[in-house]
Amino acid sequence: MEPLLEVDQLRVRFRTKGSVKALLEKDDDPFIDGVMGVSFTIHPGQTFGLVGESGSGKTTLARAVMGLVPVHSGAIRFNGKNLIGLNRGQIKPFRRDIAMMFQDPAGSLSPRLKIRSLLAEPFRIHNRMPDNLPDEIARLLKMVNLSPAMGDLYPHQLSGGQARRVGVARALALSPKLIIADEPTAGLDVSVQGEILNLMARLQDELGVSFLIITHNLAVVRHVSDHAAIMYLGRFLEQGPTQTVFHHMQHPYTQALLSAHASPDPDAVHHRIAIFGEIPSLFSRPRGCEFHTRCPRVRDVCRERFPKAADQEKAHQYFCHFPLSESLQ
Amino acid sequence: MTQPVLDISNLCVNYQTPKGTVQALRHIHLQVPPAKVVGLVGESGCGKSTLISAVIRLMAENAHVAAGKIRFMGLDMQGFSASELRGIRGRDISMVFQDPMTALNPVLTIGRQMVDIQYRDGLSRKKKRERAARMLERVGISDGLSRLDNYPHQFSGGMRQRITIAMALLVQPKLLIADEPTTALDATLEVQIIRLLKDLQTDFQCAILFISHHLNVIAELCDYVGVMYAGELVEKGTVRDIFHRPGHPYTRSLLECDPSVIEEPTRFLPTIPGDIPSLIDLPKGCIFQDRCAHVMTVCRKTPPPAVHLGDHHTAACHFLEE
Ligand SMILES: Nc1ncnc2c1ncn2[C@@H]1O[C@H](COP(=O)(O)OP(=O)(O)O)[C@@H](O)[C@H]1O
Ligand SMILES: Nc1ncnc2c1ncn2[C@@H]1O[C@H](COP(=O)(O)OP(=O)(O)O)[C@@H](O)[C@H]1O
Ligand code: SF4
Ligand code: SF4
Ligand SMILES: [Mg+2]
Numbered sequence: 259m260e261p262l263l264e265v266d267q268l269r270v271r272f273r274t275k276g277s278v279k280a281l282l283e284k285d286d287d288p289f290i291d292g293v294m295g296v297s298f299t300i301h302p303g304q305t306f307g308l309v310g311e312s313g314s315g316k317t318t319l320a321r322a323v324m325g326l327v328p329v330h331s332g333a334i335r336f337n338g339k340n341l342i343g344l345n346r347g348q349i350k351p352f353r354r355d356i357a358m359m360f361q362d363p364a365g366s367l368s369p370r371l372k373i374r375s376l377l378a379e380p381f382r383i384h385n386r387m388p389d390n391l392p393d394e395i396a397r398l399l400k401m402v403n404l405s406p407a408m409g410d411l412y413p414h415q416l417s418g419g420q421a422r423r424v425g426v427a428r429a430l431a432l433s434p435k436l437i438i439a440d441e442p443t444a445g446l447d448v449s450v451q452g453e454i455l456n457l458m459a460r461l462q463d464e465l466g467v468s469f470l471i472i473t474h475n476l477a478v479v480r481h482v483s484d485h486a487a488i489m490y491l492g493r494f495l496e497q498g499p500t501q502t503v504f505h506h507m508q509h510p511y512t513q514a515l516l517s518a519h520a521s522p523d524p525d526a527v528h529h530r531i532a533i534f535g536e537i538p539s540l541f542s543r544p545r546g547c548e549f550h551t552r553c554p555r556v557r558d559v560c561r562e563r564f565p566k567a568a569d570q571e572k573a574h575q576y577f578c579h580f581p582l583s584e585s586l587q
Numbered sequence: 588m589t590q591p592v593l594d595i596s597n598l599c600v601n602y603q604t605p606k607g608t609v610q611a612l613r614h615i616h617l618q619v620p621p622a623k624v625v626g627l628v629g630e631s632g633c634g635k636s637t638l639i640s641a642v643i644r645l646m647a648e649n650a651h652v653a654a655g656k657i658r659f660m661g662l663d664m665q666g667f668s669a670s671e672l673r674g675i676r677g678r679d680i681s682m683v684f685q686d687p688m689t690a691l692n693p694v695l696t697i698g699r700q701m702v703d704i705q706y707r708d709g710l711s712r713k714k715k716r717e718r719a720a721r722m723l724e725r726v727g728i729s730d731g732l733s734r735l736d737n738y739p740h741q742f743s744g745g746m747r748q749r750i751t752i753a754m755a756l757l758v759q760p761k762l763l764i765a766d767e768p769t770t771a772l773d774a775t776l777e778v779q780i781i782r783l784l785k786d787l788q789t790d791f792q793c794a795i796l797f798i799s800h801h802l803n804v805i806a807e808l809c810d811y812v813g814v815m816y817a818g819e820l821v822e823k824g825t826v827r828d829i830f831h832r833p834g835h836p837y838t839r840s841l842l843e844c845d846p847s848v849i850e851e852p853t854r855f856l857p858t859i860p861g862d863i864p865s866l867i868d869l870p871k872g873c874i875f876q877d878r879c880a881h882v883m884t885v886c887r888k889t890p891p892p893a894v895h896l897g898d899h900h901t902a903a904c905h906f907l908e909e
């Protein structure tokens with residue numbers, strides 16, 4: 259099957275100083291890398307799970323795919339067509355095909371608008387008013403298991419779970435082929451988290467839509483995604499079929515992330531892989547392998563050179579000089 | 588039995604609102620023994636923060652303790668004057684919040700704040716700074732003495748939370764209350780903070796009341812656990828009672844919902860369908876009836892009794908046996 263989304267060596271840079279200041283300070287590279295050469299593919303009807311600690315660049319990557327931040331280099335192909343370099347008119351039809359569910363729905367839903375108006379917004383923004391808007395809104399509410407009466411409420415009158423449903427309904431409005439969900443269950447209670455994920459899975463079965471789900475909850479990714487990627491300081495350190503990444507992981511960071519989860523068994527003996535300290539800032543990107551400041555397997559070479567991909571062609575990819583399957587002498 | 592540090596009996600708290608009286612806490616019995624960690628777990632809106640605000644007597648203006656007693660070190664909290672309460676809050680009870688900036692002043696250096704908090708101790712300023720620096724290193728911030736001159740914004744979120752923990756412990760409290768202290772942190776930092784709290788608790792031997800909606804964190808840190816639902820403590824017991832032998836249908840469902848305990852990958856996860864009942868218009872009978880898979884007629888008529896399931900273990904359900 260042809261891929262729906264192909265991201266190739268995508269790089270997003272943020273300017274850190276104005277050009278005059280950079281000149282005065284003789285800084286010939288006044289940029290930081292938010293996304294640093296990321297490649298991945300999403301097929302129709304599939305879910306791609308993206309995990310990483312906060313600050314790893316997940317939201318920046320999502321916004322780049324949405325066309326909301328400028329791309330420095332690389333390609334974003336949607337249905338085979340590179341979106342980078344297209345003008346506004348050319349890109350418009352593609353914009354409708356990719357929808358985003360933003361992190362913090364309460365914050366992204368305008369508090370003054372009723373749910374009904376919030377659901378009409380995507381149609382208005384894309385100049386795609388349906389013939390019968392009320393019917394269309396009722397249909398959207400029904401798709402996410404909300405009663406038509408909910409249309410008359412304001413966002414603050416909704417529970418956390420209901421607000422997320424409205425976010426899902428808004429994303430669905432223009433029948434997109436890809437939905438990017440940034441932390442769709444962050445801040446929700448576990449009993450409600452399942453509801454939202456189940457709703458997304460059901461919609462995928464019914465509509466064939468693809469998902470890019472961003473989360474820092476590994477357990478969620480393990481259940482809902484076909485492919486998983488582990489992001490750190492703007493790079494995918496490991497990616498592959500979810501089962502492979504979870505059960506045959508090769509990258510020490512993946513292993514550390516997995517063992518950093520509290521367990522529901524008070525008697526569990528924790529063989530926790532020590533992961534020291536915190537994710538470094540983009541302003542002081544470590545040389546070589548960026549994970550070396552926290553890696554229990556670090557050697558001299560890691561501080562010098564960023565590792566090459568094990569095998570570019572394989573579905574399972576990782577960047578590490580000393581992958582877990584190799585024993586350390 | 589040794590005297591509990593905190594002894595809450597029959598606590599009922601209401602909020603007056605234009606729509607009616609919100610019965611946010613109803614008949615809560617909970618004890619925190621010396622040098623133990625007691626966890627309170629429950630979904631948002633179940634009353635965890637209300638309970639804490641009642642304990643430290645810093646309640647919202649429309650809140651009202653309708654019944655019950657709170658004893659701290661054997662003394663009735665109701666009997667203290669406002670200034671005595673301030674003293675207790677500054678010295679005997681420390682707090683750590685979800686957002687570390689609740690406790691930190693953005694325009695003062697960390698060192699200034701950590702020295703100020705020791706105002707009751709008759710030490711020299713130099714000694715207080717040294718103590719503060721040692722405490723910073725104790726919570727994992729290296730180079731403590733020079734970091735004292737930094738401002739809160741010069742630290743990451745995880746570091747700030749370590750600093751608030753250091754500050755909370757500097758006064759050597761008898762009780763540390765932590766309200767969702769790891770909720771805003773990544774899992775990697777969350778486990779670091781839990782580990783830290785555990786180590787510190789062993790060293791300092793203070794009692795901890797730890798509030799979280801995250802079950803696994805409770806399992807890892809706590810000795811005793813209370814499970815709250817819609818303003819009631821529906822089950823309590825030792826951490827093993829709750830996680831190995833849960834009695835109440837709500838506790839069981841909550842444990843089942845956690846995707847990390849489900850081994851086989853599944854696209855459809857268990858949930859607890861339905862919503863929390865209105866706390867203004869409480870249902871007759873069991874508070875969990877609308878969402879309980881085992882509900883029977885009696886549940887809709889009579890409130891369930893607290894059933895003793897073990898030494899420390901009780902749960903409120905009609906279908907449990909002693
Ligand atoms: N417009 C911007 N200018 C400069 N830095 C930015 C900008 N947007 C994001 N960043 C930085 O990029 C990094 C990654 O952020 P983000 O993509 O939000 O990570 P995540 O979603 O994984 O938490 C952060 O360090 C953030 O401060
Ligand atoms: N000041 C207030 N006025 C009215 N209702 C309140 C107030 N504060 C909290 N509540 C209500 O009391 C209940 C318990 O809230 P809270 O103690 O904050 O729960 P939790 O901390 O477990 O999320 C909720 O239904 C909440 O809406
Ligand atoms: S390259 Fe070296 S430092 Fe980086 S993850 Fe592999 S072993 Fe660790
Ligand atoms: S009393 Fe009835 S409704 Fe309540 S938890 Fe027990 S079985 Fe369920
Ligand atoms: Mg983000």
Ligand SMILES: [Mg+2]
Binds near residue numbers: 635636
């Ligand atoms: Mg709370």
